[in-house]
Amino acid sequence: MGAQSFAGIRILCRNLLLLRKESGVQWLIGSPFFPSPTIVSSMRCLHTLPSNPLSPDLAKELDDIRSLIPRGFEVIGALIVRDKGDMKVEKVAGDAISAVVSFRKALYGNDREDPVLIGAVLDLNIGSSERDLQFFISRTGNSYKLDKVSSVVYEDQPEKEVWENFCIVCCELPLKLPLYYASDNPKAAEGAYAQAITAVERKLRDPQVAYIVEAPNRPSSGGPEPVILHGFELDPAAEELPENAINAVVLESDEESLKKSRTCSYFLSESRDIASFNSVEENADKILVSVMFNRSKSNVEPTAPVAEYFPALGEAMLLVVNHKLEVLSYCPKDLRLTDVISKLIIPGLVDQLHKLKDKILPDLTQQLQLRPYHFMPPGFLHPITVIYELSYGEMEMKQVEARTSLHLRLGLPFDRPLLRIANAINLSSIKDSTRDKSNPKVGSSLLKDVHHGIPSSGVSGGRVSLIQGSYEYYHYLQDGFDDSGWGCAYRSLQTIVSWFKQQHYTTVDVPSHREIQQSLVEVGDKDPSFIGSREWIGAIELSFVLDKLLGVICKVISVRSGSELPEKCRELALHFETQGTPIMIGGGVLAYTLLGVDYNETSGDCAFLILDPHYTGNDDLKKIVNGGWCGWKKAVDSKGKHFFLHDKFYNLLLPQRPNMV
Template sequence: MTTCVKISQKITENCKDINSGCKLVFGVQSSTTSYVLGCVSVSEDPVKRLNYVHTLLPGGVQVLGILSADADPVSKHRDVLNCIDQETSRLIITVKKGQTQIDSVHEFSADGDCVQLQWTLEHIDLPSICVVARTRCQISLAFPLPEKGKWQDSLNTAIENIKTGIASQSTMFRLEQANVLLCSSGCYGLPDDSSIHSLVDMVGDENAIQTRRKEKKQVTLLFEVYTDMCNGCSEKVPSCSPVISYKTGPVKVTNLLLNLDTVTLLPTSAHISDVSKGLSVSLQRQLVAMETCISQHSKLKSFVKPKSYHCKPLLSDCVFSVIYPDSFDNKQLELERKQLHECLCFALDRPLFRRVNRFTFPGSHDNTGGYLVNVHEHVPRSKVTGGTMCCVQGSYTYHHYMQDRFDDNKWGCAYRSLQTLVSWFRLQGYNDTEIPSHHTIQQTLVDIGDKEPSFVGSRKWIGSMEVSFVLDTLLGVTSKILSVSSGAEMSSKGRELQSHFQTQGTPIMIGGGVLAHTILGVDYDEVTGNIAFLILDPHYTGAEELKIIVDKGWCGWKGPDFWDQHAHYNMCLPQRPCVI
């Protein structure tokens, strides 16, 4: 039974537009605490919406209740509450209409009673409450193509048979990093009374992501699956007996090889016996999603191959798994992404579920090219007291002098800052444009008529205007130019810079005198006027060593005296395109 509810701060943005009706909330439940991670819009068919949502959620995450602004949510939304698994603590979170303030949290019991619960609104740090388990396997999907009737029915029957096999006691999960086998009846390699911590202790540091300067780790457990898919007969036949199933007669059969790749969130309080159940649920959910993908996008003689992508949007504390046809491009999937945004209550103003938005697991190949990512997350806090800190939203890569075996020392700082800006749009999924080289940047400026042909191959500087021209030409990104007549005026731009990072969230290129830098954030106190700027310095010439970069101040908070008090400065503020 839930005794305490912890609600993600990010959910408050979904409270503003609840004037009538309700939204579903989902999250993770431990033995005593429910962690609410996000919201889902409710369609006319609550059961259909629940089934769809569960195909997006990792195993271990489930719909927990509703979010409502109605005075009597139980009587008004009883049909929705009754659709939610009654084994969970069905929550009723009430809010004030048109506001982001949560009023109360109750638990709706099976007998219809409501019990008020204690709750807190906070940032939920997944690595502190869950272990991430990733399961990968290949499963052969074979189904007949009937001469009469729909092939979708045959597909559904084949998927149900595979789900039955996965749910059976014969399915085994092997922990790749250790000699441990798990199944529904027990664990081989660990005592039966072990906890999830026993598995975590067996994996190495290369499978963990350090989260900033905390001691917490996000650990990914990798599993392979061994199962018997013989139409559920594994429950009745001893595991040592071979089983051959065959049918006679002519029949056309389609055979697809499914690459299942699932995520399961396991509460740190979980018992070892809960692990295989959670992994099994994840696989079954993904099979349903793959069946839907095949049914919607395939033709009788041309079947698509579904592929799984895991995304962790910046606006959410949860990981989502989406299935796309492997052969479809971003344009063809735009409608599906729009449905995802609307279902999960995300605004239609930024890409969150493109392939490039996929989450990078430890040991997996990423698209950062070996550059350092989000260096600012490791720097000490600003010394401004009482200020409002606003920083870049999302990920970028650090570009500086002498990288890529190219000597641009003393002239290429603005080029490097531009590369950091391009990396932000790339990593957020707005485009897949490669990070432009100095030659590409120069050639672009020549092509648009801003520079003479002799500019290509030179060591001439560029400024904020040139940066904005290249962003517009290569990425289709417009920019605002903010100017100050001297560095002494930078302190007066605190409110404008705060607004930029709150609404746009993009890194800023600033050029003045003979130097260019990247601004990643601002900490500004409107009352006292105290201000600090989070600076990423492209003039660094060393190796990709995070400790040196942070300790030596190549990335860090700088006061107003950092700027040349007599130099004119132009700032290039890239604007996010409203695309998904």
């Protein structure tokens, strides 16, 4: 098996190598819309054969991967990480290619031509970094005829490559399936359900079904008109076209002919800045597709409605199964809308429908509440789709195990709740007012992340360690509540709770002063008379509230004088680098929120990034920054003024990030 030289492949994903210390297999994900072999993401193979841990169990892997990646992305390669060097690297690469060929054949059959396929190998005896990877390609799917890749290009702006000339298409389809079956034969419900699923699949390909394609948030005046495509317009050669459909094709106007040639770009902006890509919601071009099963195409000849009656042979039962399909597809802006529907949306809906069927059929009577959600975890350039069972709480073991498995497959950390429902992609901007409100993401009017863009600390040669993630700025007099002179620690606690909420560790609302006091009474720290009072609280009380409301444990650092705080900078820097949570500093009658430190280990010079809850003005970011209410503070400034008091002891509350998924 010889290997010739091949020009090159492109790598867009930032986390290509998920296995660095153990052998295993990874799937390499690309898109048929890219002109050259391009790796967009990588996913770990979790199911392998007992006889060979480097051979994927295709039946199980196919089921998982098919539902995870949107249409428009596909498996284009495999990476094998081995810890034994007793086989030639070309042979291992050939095994990787063979696995991909088998995977694609099981998924697409023999009707689809394979693109250039990639086989990659990492020998842990040689190295464990991406530069130690060896790439091979197969132009024909033949694992015995490989070309060695001579050039691997890592793109500097992967988001631009993925999204500048492409868009996301969303189709949501609620289904209500009434199932009738004999009361003395409950098993018959399963057959009725399978028939109902088959009927829906047929309807999706019915010549008279209507697909409404439209831009999100179309203004009341102006903007592109929605395009309505019927089944017979998607495939002119479709079999069993009704007579009226044929007449409609013959009589179609120039305008109707034009709509079938329209591409996604008809709905999209001509230019979009992808340089600062933050999320699919904010930055990706989007199109919405709705499905209308009613036969809305006008008949050439008048017809009368027909009702059919099928009398039951005995006592019958009715079971109604509700499904909500929601598929995302990825496609170039110059792809015809007819191709989007026929080649991406319909197959995606059918795939998801069968996935739901496979999950619900083992016990139809349980009425599982299955719902697809879409996520775009850190480091991923495209969305993934996960189907959750809503009957279970997110903290129940079954759900935790499901998310843990997904974190393992996607190479995500196990101490970040990245795949909880609260973290799902919010597509409300492209849905109408009838959207399910079970997962709202209501925007807050409070200022977020006010430390972004502030002037530097002035520490020469220091290392900056900052809070990780977003928070909201809580301060005196907010919400029309006068807590000036006593509520600074309460406000610091609210900012800390907002951080946990923003990172989706909790869905608990940020507590009010009274709710904070109520919590302290409930844990036995305060008497009932404390509720409604204006008494101060400190770091210890904050730790009690965080434990009660969020289940968050805290570490406390105590110093006898404010002059000792600079000695704790190394420890504080480590906290921000490993935990990343905001810190409450309490000393005397004052409390602050610490967002970071700038520390020079050699000179000992340091500065503290302080968010001051004592601010009493309106939420004017410029006023807050210019007034020093959020900024770097040195223990002793250039005028010799001490920020931290020498005659007061200080407690620092360091909330610990929960180790959870």
